[in-house]
Amino acid sequence: MFDYEAILAEIVRDPRYAKNLDWGVPRHGHPEGSIRNHIADLEANLAVLRPKLSDVDCWKLRLLIHTHDTFKPDAELNIPIIHPRSHSSLARAFLAEYCPDPDLLAIVQFHDEPYALWRQLKHRGKYDQGRMDALLRNIRDWNLYLAFIIIDGCTAGKGREPLYWLFDQVDGKVQSSFTAADIR
Numbered sequence: 001m002f003d004y005e006a007i008l009a010e011i012v013r014d015p016r017y018a019k020n021l022d023w024g025v026p027r028h029g030h031p032e033g034s035i036r037n038h039i040a041d042l043e044a045n046l047a048v049l050r051p052k053l054s055d056v057d058c059w060k061l062r063l064l065i066h067t068h069d070t071f072k073p074d075a076e077l078n079i080p081i082i083h084p085r086s087h088s089s090l091a092r093a094f095l096a097e098y099c100p101d102p103d104l105l106a107i108v109q110f111h112d113e114p115y116a117l118w119r120q121l122k123h124r125g126k127y128d129q130g131r132m133d134a135l136l137r138n139i140r141d142w143n144l145y146l147a148f149i150i151i152d153g154c155t156a157g158k159g160r161e162p163l164y165w166l167f168d169q170v171d172g173k174v175q176s177s178f179t180a181a182d183i184r
Helices: 004-013 013-018 035-052 055-067 087-098 104-110 113-124 129-138 142-153 161-170
Strands: none
Touching: 004 013, 004 055, 004 087, 035 055, 035 142, 055 087, 055 104, 055 142, 087 104, 104 142, 113 129, 113 161, 129 161
């Protein structure tokens, strides 16, 4: 088992992490502006879910909170989530330097996949079922994944419809103590 608390302490000391914290201006989906402010919002959301989580899962979620969007300034725009220069792939590569936990690496890589699939559905009337199937295969710790999706998706700038849609898609297919009732 990894010492997730110590790993987070190392990450926040890394200059690559620190250089991006103040990047961002208020925009669609992120009215809080900077990555630093986004992290603060997610930390507050984590506090709401805390009673349903173990101490270890809280530290894992904090690692995800602090890494998932931190490399947006370094990413190429409008590329697939799995592209090596996507913000998700950059975050995964950075996190892997400190923590080779396969569950956390999969979650940071695919944290935006449900929203991307939901957008496909809204714009095209259908979504790529193969990508959904791959998500179902790639995520092993659905309790942690859904907790993070709630934490990241319940901010002021984000609608809840994609979250409800995801919970509907995975209902009966995954095991988790989190349900759509946890969305706030």
